[in-house]
Amino acid sequence: xxxxxxxxxxxxxxxxxxxxxxxxxxxxxxxxxxxxxxxxxxxxxxxxxxxxxxxxxxxxxxxxxxxxxxxxxxxxxxxxxxxxxxxxxxxxxxxxxxxxxxxxxxxxxxxxx
Amino acid sequence: xxxxxxxxxxxxxxxxxxxxxxxxxxxxxxxxxxxxxxxxxxxxxxxxxxxxxxxxxxxxxxxxxxxxxxxxxxxxxxxxxxxxxxxxxxxxxxxxxxxxxxxxxxxxxxxxxxxxxxx
Numbered sequence: 001x002x003x004x005x006x007x008x009x010x011x012x013x014x015x016x017x018x019x020x021x022x023x024x025x026x027x028x029x030x031x032x033x034x035x036x037x038x039x040x041x042x043x044x045x046x047x048x049x050x051x052x053x054x055x056x057x058x059x060x061x062x063x064x065x066x067x068x069x070x071x072x073x074x075x076x077x078x079x080x081x082x083x084x085x086x087x088x089x090x091x092x093x094x095x096x097x098x099x100x101x102x103x104x105x106x107x108x109x110x111x112x113x
Numbered sequence: 114x115x116x117x118x119x120x121x122x123x124x125x126x127x128x129x130x131x132x133x134x135x136x137x138x139x140x141x142x143x144x145x146x147x148x149x150x151x152x153x154x155x156x157x158x159x160x161x162x163x164x165x166x167x168x169x170x171x172x173x174x175x176x177x178x179x180x181x182x183x184x185x186x187x188x189x190x191x192x193x194x195x196x197x198x199x200x201x202x203x204x205x206x207x208x209x210x211x212x213x214x215x216x217x218x219x220x221x222x223x224x225x226x227x228x229x230x231x232x
Contacts (some may be wrong), residue, residue: 036223043119043206043225044157080115098210100147101221105156 001091002027006104014112019063019078021107023091026072033074034037034092034101044090050074061085086111115141117209119224126197127232134192134227136207142187143209147221148180151204163190197231204228 007022025031032051036044049061055067065076074091081086088108116139126132136146144165151155162184163169169182179201181193188211194201205228208221 039202041226041228044223046223079214098221100159100162101208102159103149103157 002031002095002102004033004091004093004102004104006107007088008093008107010103010108010110011066012110012112014082016080019076019081019085021076021089021091021108021109023065023074023104024072024077025074025093027093027095028050029095032094032096033065033067034094035059035063035074035076036090036092036103038088038106041106045074047089081109081111083111083113085109115139115209115211115222117143117207117222118205119205119222119227120213121227122225123228123230125230125232128198129196131193131195132197132229134194134205134207134229136190136192136209136224138188138211138222141209141211141222143190144187144210145210146184146190147208147210148182148190148192149206149208151206153204157206160192190191194229197229199231200230202229 003026005024034049035047047063048057050057050067058064063078088106090106091104094101118137120135140142146163148160150158160175161169161171165183165184169179184190202225206226207224
């Protein structure tokens with residue numbers, strides 16, 4: 001079985017500051033890991049994914065995440081926050097390619113000017 | 114990238130009526146589709162897995178007689194909320210797996226979601 005835990009339901013940063021959103025996973029098999037962003041009343045947009053290739057994954061909009069097996073983590077970072085980054089972020093895991101994703105509870109990112 | 118479309122985006126209905134939500138893969142064939150439910154300010158909860166031409170597999174606690182799922186073609190799955198009640202009000206999101214994407218990436222393509230409000 002797979003699960004993810006997102007630490008911190010709400011993260012607030014200033015524009016230009018580092019963004020760090022935490023995600024820890026649990027999986028009985030090598031996991032596929034994902035980060036999605038959701039804007040109000042919209043669907044999900046894939047930011048990046050880990051599929052057992054490079055442990056440092058670069059995604060869209062300047063986001064990246066590092067897979068650390070020893071820490072069972074897949075934290076999402078962005079060097080400099082932008083106002084448009086304010087949204088809900090979800091970490092997700094699956095155990096096999098193409099199977100249903102299991103989502104974390106989400107982290108709301110607020111960006112202040 | 115692959116596109117998954119949901120319709121309607123918004124629907125308001127009276128208590129006791131049934132509502133159908135469509136999920137279409139526009140540029141690929143989806144052998145498997147997943148339906149999620151999202152309550153306000155909460156995460157996405159998997160409701161069921163739908164495979165083309167066969168019965169859907171429901172997650173524990175999801176009433177299969179209330180949430181009817183049909184996956185009659187490789188590009189269309191429907192979710193029908195039968196005899197809807199206010200507690201069924203939610204954001205429903207579908208996702209689709211391309212049947213020919215044997216790359217093993219595990220990526221699913223998500224629809225834009227459908228917000229159901231039951232009065």
